Amino acid sequence: MQRGLRPMTVISFLLPVLLLGGGSGNRPGKKLGETALRMAGKVDCSAYPPAHGDATMLAEGTAVHEARGYAKTFRLLAGGRVYEVMENREAKTLGEQYDIAGKVEYLTIRKDTDMEERRFDSELTERLTELYLQRKRIGEPEILKRGVPKAEYVYNLEFHLRDGSEVRTTYLSGSEYFGSGALLGSELEKALKDITQKEFGRP
Numbered sequence: 001m002q003r004g005l006r007p008m009t010v011i012s013f014l015l016p017v018l019l020l021g022g023g024s025g026n027r028p029g030k031k032l033g034e035t036a037l038r039m040a041g042k043v044d045c046s047a048y049p050p051a052h053g054d055a056t057m058l059a060e061g062t063a064v065h066e067a068r069g070y071a072k073t074f075r076l077l078a079g080g081r082v083y084e085v086m087e088n089r090e091a092k093t094l095g096e097q098y099d100i101a102g103k104v105e106y107l108t109i110r111k112d113t114d115m116e117e118r119r120f121d122s123e124l125t126e127r128l129t130e131l132y133l134q135r136k137r138i139g140e141p142e143i144l145k146r147g148v149p150k151a152e153y154v155y156n157l158e159f160h161l162r163d164g165s166e167v168r169t170t171y172l173s174g175s176e177y178f179g180s181g182a183l184l185g186s187e188l189e190k191a192l193k194d195i196t197q198k199e200f201g202r203p
Contacts, residue, residue, distance in 0.1 A: 026163065028077045029066035035078065036060060069163070074099035082165070087140070087181065094182055095133030098167055104129045105162045109171075111200060112154035118199045128191060129159065132169075135182040142181075149177035153202060155192075173202075 036053035037043075038060055055062065058079050067075035067082055073090075074097070076083045091097035107125040110117035120128065143149065151172030157179075159167040169179035171192055178184040184192075196202060 026077075026082060026165075027068045029068040032064045032066060032072060032076070034060075034064060035062045069103075071099040073097075084167070089139065091137050093133065093137060094135045094180055097137060097180065098133065100129070100159055100161060100167055101133055103161045103163075104159045106160050108158045108160065109195065109199070110156050110158075112156060114200075117158075118195075120195075124195075128188070131185070131188040131191065132157075132159075135178060135185055135188065137181050138183060139181045143177055149175045151175045151177075153196070155196060 033053065035055040035058045037051075037055070038058060039048065039050075039054055040057050055078070062079050065077040066072045067077050073088055074085050085097060088097045095101060104125060106122070107120045107128055108117040109120075149172055152174035153172075155171040155173065157169050157171055159169075161167065171178060171184075173193065173196065176183050176189075178188070
C-alpha cells in the first residue's frame with residue numbers, strides 16, 4: 001500500500017550523494033510524502049518490481065522531502081540523506097534527468113587508473129556541460145541491445161556543483177556510449193578526444 005506519495009512514473013534513486021558545502025541542496029524543501037515499504041529483509045529485490053514509495057533500507061513512514069534548489073525528479077532528502085536519480089525513464093535528455101544547468105562550478109576529468117585529475121576553466125566547463133545536458137537518453141536496456149560497450153580507455157568526468165556535491169559520469173573512448181544511458185554524439189566526442197589527447201597523450 002502506498003502512503004502519502006502521489007502515484008507517478010517510478011524513478012530509481014541511488015544513495016548516497018556527498019554534500020561537502022553548506023548549499024541549499026542539503027536542506028529539505030516541500031514534504032512529498034512518506035516511504036511505504038522497507039524492502040530489505042521482506043522481499044527478493046532481484047525479482048521484485050519496485051513501486052512508488054518503496055525504499056531499500058529506509059524504515060516505513062520515513063518522510064521524503066524535495067532537495068531545496070533541485071527538481072524532485074533529480075534529488076530527494078530522506079532519513080537525513082540525499083538521494084540522486086539513477087534512472088528517470090521519462091527523461092528524453094540528460095538535461096531532463098540531471099537538474100544541474102546553471103549549478104556547475106567546475107568540471108574535472110581523470111583516467112580510471114590515475115587519481116590525478118585535470119580541472120577545466122570556466123569557459124570549457126560551461127561548453128562541456130551544455131553539450132552533456134543536450135545528449136539524448138536512450139536508456140541502459142537499449143544500450144545493451146547494441147552490445148556491451150567496449151572502450152579503449154575509461155575516463156571519469158565529475159561535475160562539481162556549487163553546493164559542494166558532484167555528479168559523476170563515465171566517458172569510454174572509442175565507444176559511442178556515454179554514461180547515464182546516453183550516446184556520445186560527434187561534437188562532444190571530438191571535444192573530449194581533443195582534451196584527453198592534450199592532457200593525457202591519448203584520445
